[in-house]
Amino acid sequence: MENHGGPIDGSIVTVPPGFTKDAVIEAIANGIKLLVIVTERIPRGDVAGMVEFADLHDARIIGPNCLGLIVPEVCKMGGIGGPAKDAAKSYKPGVVGVMSRSGGMTTEISSSLTAAGLGVSTAVSIGGDAIIGSTYAELMPYFEADEQTQAIVIYTEPGGRMEAQLAEWKQENNSRLPIVAFMAGKFMDDDEMQGMSFGHAGTIVEGKEDSAKEKIVRLEAADIKVVERIDEIPEAVKERIAK
Amino acid sequence: MSGSRSETMDAVFIDIELDEPAKSDPELAKKLEEVCTVGIFKASDAGTEIVQGQLDECVLCYLCVDACPAGAMRIIKKYEN
Amino acid sequence: MIFYEYEARKIVELAGIPVTKYGFCQTADEARKVAEEIGGPTVIKSQVLTGGRMKAGGVQFADTPDEAAKHAEDILKLEINGHMPVGVLVDPKAEVKQEYYASVVWDGTAKKPLMLFSDMGGIDIEQVAEEHPDHVGRGHISNLLPVGDYEAKQVIAATGVTGSQLNRATPILAKLARLFRDNDMILAEINPLAELTDGSFVALDAHMEMEEEAVGRQKQLLRQELGIAEEDTRDNYVPSEFEKNVKAIDAADHRGVIQGKDHGFDGNLGLVIGAGGGSLTLTDAVRNQGGKPANYSEIGGNPSVAKACGLAKEVLKKDGVEKIAVMMSIVSNTRVDIVARGVIKACLELGKDPADTIAIFRIPGAWEDEGNKILDYYGVEYCDRTVSLWDAAGRAVAKIQGAAA
Numbered sequence A: 001m002e003n004h005g006g007p008i009d010g011s012i013v014t015v016p017p018g019f020t021k022d023a024v025i026e027a028i029a030n031g032i033k034l035l036v037i038v039t040e041r042i043p044r045g046d047v048a049g050m051v052e053f054a055d056l057h058d059a060r061i062i063g064p065n066c067l068g069l070i071v072p073e074v075c076k077m078g079g080i081g082g083p084a085k086d087a088a089k090s091y092k093p094g095v096v097g098v099m100s101r102s103g104g105m106t107t108e109i110s111s112s113l114t115a116a117g118l119g120v121s122t123a124v125s126i127g128g129d130a131i132i133g134s135t136y137a138e139l140m141p142y143f144e145a146d147e148q149t150q151a152i153v154i155y156t157e158p159g160g161r162m163e164a165q166l167a168e169w170k171q172e173n174n175s176r177l178p179i180v181a182f183m184a185g186k187f188m189d190d191d192e193m194q195g196m197s198f199g200h201a202g203t204i205v206e207g208k209e210d211s212a213k214e215k216i217v218r219l220e221a222a223d224i225k226v227v228e229r230i231d232e233i234p235e236a237v238k239e240r241i242a243k
Numbered sequence B: 001m002s003g004s005r006s007e008t009m010d011a012v013f014i015d016i017e018l019d020e021p022a023k024s025d026p027e028l029a030k031k032l033e034e035v036c037t038v039g040i041f042k043a044s045d046a047g048t049e050i051v052q053g054q055l056d057e058c059v060l061c062y063l064c065v066d067a068c069p070a071g072a073m074r075i076i077k078k079y080e081n
Numbered sequence C: 001m002i003f004y005e006y007e008a009r010k011i012v013e014l015a016g017i018p019v020t021k022y023g024f025c026q027t028a029d030e031a032r033k034v035a036e037e038i039g040g041p042t043v044i045k046s047q048v049l050t051g052g053r054m055k056a057g058g059v060q061f062a063d064t065p066d067e068a069a070k071h072a073e074d075i076l077k078l079e080i081n082g083h084m085p086v087g088v089l090v091d092p093k094a095e096v097k098q099e100y101y102a103s104v105v106w107d108g109t110a111k112k113p114l115m116l117f118s119d120m121g122g123i124d125i126e127q128v129a130e131e132h133p134d135h136v137g138r139g140h141i142s143n144l145l146p147v148g149d150y151e152a153k154q155v156i157a158a159t160g161v162t163g164s165q166l167n168r169a170t171p172i173l174a175k176l177a178r179l180f181r182d183n184d185m186i187l188a189e190i191n192p193l194a195e196l197t198d199g200s201f202v203a204l205d206a207h208m209e210m211e212e213e214a215v216g217r218q219k220q221l222l223r224q225e226l227g228i229a230e231e232d233t234r235d236n237y238v239p240s241e242f243e244k245n246v247k248a249i250d251a252a253d254h255r256g257v258i259q260g261k262d263h264g265f266d267g268n269l270g271l272v273i274g275a276g277g278g279s280l281t282l283t284d285a286v287r288n289q290g291g292k293p294a295n296y297s298e299i300g301g302n303p304s305v306a307k308a309c310g311l312a313k314e315v316l317k318k319d320g321v322e323k324i325a326v327m328m329s330i331v332s333n334t335r336v337d338i339v340a341r342g343v344i345k346a347c348l349e350l351g352k353d354p355a356d357t358i359a360i361f362r363i364p365g366a367w368e369d370e371g372n373k374i375l376d377y378y379g380v381e382y383c384d385r386t387v388s389l390w391d392a393a394g395r396a397v398a399k400i401q402g403a404a405a
């Protein structure tokens, strides 16, 4: 500990799934307040247990199954954007907060924001699993409190209820931040793509799982702009900021 | 296994030339077999055999060239003509 | 991992929840024997991993052991929704006073398991929740703290159940919640949970599903208690020829990762996508610009040329595939020159011209300069990261449509 320049306040967890829960609880029990879990394929019960423990200790978990977060030219936790040299190319400081369920697409989108001169305030790869430490809606208050951030971009995929939760948050909190969303995987709505469906009991808990189309309707109802093409994101953000 | 066995081609992209007498040196052959991670060299008492079927796997690390006496080995990128 | 009813019952039983004395049988003779032991009217139920058993005739009642054997024989031959049963369950016909419903599922928003209970069992819980919301009790449980009986009791009491029924049902729901957590289930359901005429409670039918990620640490239950073989994954997805071949190529060499899916795709444009989450976006982009993807394949890590070549070849060999598009996302760290070698070699080995067959190569990755040289030499069209995923996909679609015109 004493070999560090300052107190340790963040932890990146990459240990195999069988050991992740213990590693995370150890870190939180020792006072770490921000954890990025990169490990994938962790059973849900473990993830939920870690999140509950974090809540009890006022700590925040990002992930699992994510690439971490970056504040351009300030700090980077996790593999987001690749090696620091590459990340610096895709991420320049700016006004847009980015949250994405796909680690790779966090950078693809941020790079286009950087190229368009908007730049990125903070980008978070939130992870792609069914249960994650921090959802869009749960991170919104941080962006709301961050003066640098003037708009939010989210990248989303089919499955789960996180977009609905974000839409509710936006409507309830009268947020100052315009949000632009990009929805990938629309082709999965097609009949021929339908694979497994979920059990009945599951659907009564969270309501019917939204299809991509339903998610888009829900987001737009909350005044969240959903763009059709990924390269339309920077323009849409500019328009919204100007409003 | 994949039931799809069709024509395969040997080296399309890479060729390697190794001059004598280095090629017949069994010691060098062993070394080459060791440094190349993609199995392009096979060592025997007679020296080095270049495995044609593996040539295209060459990752251009040049460890083999470094192991040889200066100028004895050349890696040719056929796509650079 | 999904379980057959007879296994789900065993899981319930192991958790200390009462069940009727049942027998799993694979022949008519076995069914007769079990029915004799039970010594009264029985129910014979098909053991299949699909719903709609009752409607399809997979559940029959018998008064005598001979009748039970006859039904077992018929049901064992009866295919339901394309599934053959693995056996039948012979169960005493219970004297039911009332049917209840009990389950535990995940609530992803709350990030906690949720107990559900209803005094209207036997029917579809979705329907009960909709029509009689006051007959469904709900309560979250902790992922860390022990589950208290009182928590289960509150959930049950919320449906208006009182007295001895409340006292008898409480430990059952609490045990169900504990087994859900202990066994890494994503669904643990007893429906119906029956109150018999003598006042006792038994689980008459159960559904269990275990999270795939946890199968590795539930060996004791799966292998020892239930005797489920390692290779029995219950995955009823039947991979296509293409998917099987790609998997075999991937398994044959540990370097790099390739993945191939083509379920639901039958277009003319093959896709090889540099892993990094771009696949969903690119597939949409191809389709929304009028293209018809033939598959959905990813390549990542540091694959060998042979692996990249193998994947490209499988894509190109698919029926109807005319061209292939190789598109890497910005974060791809895969060596471009190696992938280029592989894909070009695939074309050459199949007697196709790479310049004509590769619709576009979006390049981000490692060793880009070396990749450019190879692509230049073979006259393949490529672009760098400044061309968006949407535009790269659009160029590929334009190429294939131009060729068709």
Ligand code: SF4
Residues within 6 Å of the ligand: B016, B035, B036, B037, B038, B040, B057, B058, B059, B060, B061, B062, B063, B064, B065, B075
């Ligand atoms: S350059 Fe490297 S990979 Fe290529 S042949 Fe030499 S040792 Fe093998």
